[in-house]
Amino acid sequence: xxxxxxxxxxxxxxxxxxxxxxxxxxxxxxxxxxxxxxxxxxxxxxxxxxxxxxxxxxxxxxxxxxxxxxxxxxxxxxxxxxxxxxxxxxxxxxxxxxxxxxxxxxxxxxxxxxxxxxxxxxxxxxxxxxxxxxxxxxxxxxxxxxxxxxxxxxxxxxxxxxxxxxxxxxxxxxxxxxxxxxxxxxxxxxxxxxxxxxxxxxxxxxxxxxxxxxxxxxxxxxxxxxxxxxxxxxxxxxxxxxxxxxxxxxxxxxxxxxxxxxxxxxxxxxxxxxxxxxxxxxxxxxxxxxxxxxxxxxxxxxxxxxxxxxxxxxxxxxxxxxxxxxxxxxxxxxxxxxxxxxxxxxxxxxxxxxxxxxxxxxxxxxxxxxxxxxxxxxxxxxxxxxxxxxxxxxxxxxxxxxxxxxxxxxxxxxxxxxxxxxxxxxxxxxxxxxxxxxxxxxxxxxx
Numbered sequence: 012x013x014x015x016x017x018x019x020x021x022x023x024x025x026x027x028x029x030x031x032x033x034x035x036x037x038x039x040x041x042x043x044x045x046x047x048x049x050x051x052x053x054x055x056x057x058x059x060x061x062x063x064x065x066x067x068x069x070x071x072x073x074x075x076x077x078x079x080x081x082x083x084x085x086x087x088x089x090x091x092x093x094x095x096x097x098x099x100x101x102x103x104x105x106x107x108x109x110x111x112x113x114x115x116x117x118x119x120x121x122x123x124x125x126x127x128x129x130x131x132x133x134x135x136x137x138x139x140x141x142x143x144x145x146x147x148x149x150x151x152x153x154x155x156x157x158x159x160x161x162x163x164x165x166x167x168x169x170x171x172x173x174x175x176x177x178x179x180x181x182x183x184x185x186x187x188x189x190x191x192x193x194x195x196x197x198x199x200x201x202x203x204x205x206x207x208x209x210x211x212x213x214x215x216x217x218x219x220x221x222x223x224x225x226x227x228x229x230x231x232x233x234x235x236x237x238x239x240x241x242x243x244x245x246x247x248x249x250x251x252x253x254x255x256x257x258x259x260x261x262x263x264x265x266x267x268x269x270x271x272x273x274x275x276x277x278x279x280x281x282x283x284x285x286x287x288x289x290x291x292x293x294x295x296x297x298x299x300x301x302x303x304x305x306x307x308x309x310x311x312x313x314x315x316x317x318x319x320x321x322x323x324x325x326x327x328x329x330x331x332x333x334x335x336x337x338x339x340x341x342x343x344x345x346x347x348x349x350x351x352x353x354x355x356x357x358x359x360x361x362x363x364x365x366x367x368x369x370x371x372x373x374x375x376x377x378x379x380x381x382x383x384x385x386x387x388x389x390x391x392x393x394x395x396x397x398x399x400x401x402x403x404x405x406x407x408x409x410x411x412x413x414x415x416x417x418x419x420x421x422x423x424x425x426x427x428x429x430x431x432x433x434x435x436x437x438x439x440x441x442x443x444x445x446x447x448x449x450x451x452x453x454x455x456x457x458x
Contacts, residue, residue, distance in 0.1 A: 259295030375424025
């Protein structure tokens with residue numbers, strides 16, 4: 012392992028219409044704008060909900076070539092002494108650069124940077140570069156009156172996805188140098204109770220066929236990611252495979268471990284930091300076109316297809332978002348009438364009609380405590396999930412709400428129903444765009 016990741020810091024979006032995405036994150040998804048960096052050449056807005064932080068960057072237009080040329084120049088002039096920028100109070104220095112990221116000058120809106128905190132950016136840079144990593148920004152130190160932050164940006168093996176590695180151990184500000192804090196509105200506390208999102212649960216990549224193992228090896232070798240089995244019967248090499256009703260998908264999951272120079276520890280054993288898993292999705296041959304193929308075509312490269320937001324109360328969160336205008340995928344109606352499903356939902360303490368109203372799926376697993384031999388130790392563990400419709404103009408990126416009640420996986424029944432609902436939406440969109448009658452499938456509920 013070359014780099015020791017301590018926690019996920021934020022995820023970056025690059026969009027052409029900052030106002031729309033900012034408005035959606037605040038008004039629909041109930042994130043709070045808490046920090047901004049506004050210059051004459053760039054706009055970066057930071058939104059937070061619990062520990063989940065999105066940084067929205069405005070895609071450059073005319074300035075795109077010049078901005079990329081400047082970043083290229085920084086990379087080429089790298090020396091053993093990290094590049095240092097003192098922003099000061101005016102925040103005008105460094106105004107041509109996309110701080111803590113790179114501007115991809117990408118043709119469509121995209122989510123393409125997952126930022127991790129690390130113990131030592133310089134050491135990580137040297138180790139990763141020795142293994143052949145392509146760095147877009149070398150170690151760079153940025154400071155203001157609250158302290159200093161060092162970061163670097165490397166290109167991942169997945170499409171346009173990059174990773175910013177950042178060390179903010181010497182910074183006492185609320186976010187990062189260069190960003191201006193926005194005063195928090197105390198009235199938001201009541202809103203948090205109705206939409207209690209706490210952190211990023213998982214990130215799903217859409218990748219071309221046959222690339223899963225290569226991606227997994229890259230993350231394992233460089234960052235110490237470990238395989239996470241979605242299903243107990245999952246084949247080690249094949250992953251979790253869905254082959255039904257014209258859907259052919261392979262899902263393979265991995266997770267990163269907190270590490271130190273002394274050795275490897277279990278992920279977040281101290282419970283102070285939430286775990287975030289990474290899922291790789293690829294389509295299977297001879298199964299017909301599906302949502303992964305649609306993503307690859309409309310996004311024009313592999314990338315981040317969706318992000319799971321963990322919530323303490325998915326029913327309340329989905330209801331609040333739906334009332335604000337968020338549209339969710341609806342599973343096939345038969346999901347709630349399957350043999351035993353209604354009883355399963357009720358035994359978990361939920362109302363089937365309430366879940367159906369918002370398209371929420373529930374999956375349970377009977378867990379036996381290995382430390383106890385008594386039957387009373389048996390506990391029902393379950394999780395609830397729902398997908399939103401794409402939030403960009405293209406059918407690419409969407410969000411997921413997930414609530415875990417002891418379940419650490421994703422739920423086999425949920426996965427099949429969720430991905431079928433996405434497939435139904437994609438087929439309807441394709442039929443509508445071609446001006447033909449859509450197939451008889453269930454469309455997502457409108458709110």
